[in-house]
Amino acid sequence: MPNSSDCKVATADGLTLLLHNQHALSAAIEEITKWLSENGIGSVAVNAVAAMETLDTNSQAITDSILRIRQS
Template identity: 65%
Template sequence: MTDNSDSNIATADALTLLLHNQHAIGAAIDELTKWLSENGAETVAHNAVVAMEILDTNAKALTEAIMRLRQS
């Protein structure tokens, strides 16, 4: 049977990878948002900004969960 700390480490590692993916997606959306704004698609750019805000909120929650897992 796997030790609970081993499970926590594996879970934290998986969440860390998801967090890195989330940051990469956010960076891509940011670039697209800039391009959309510069090319007259302000409404779409605004929707992308809203999506990025959700990513940021979720990234904070993921970071907190990772820290709790790594400390346990």
């Protein structure tokens, strides 16, 4: 069984990859939102902005978790 330190590193590394994926999704949603707004589909764009806000909120929580794991 791996030691606790190895598990913490693996967990933090896995969370870091998820955070990178979250940033990529946010960027994609931002591009789609821009296109929706420019093409007169504002109501859908509003929903996309709400999704980006959720990603941003969760991104900070994931970042905080990664830092706590790496510091312990």
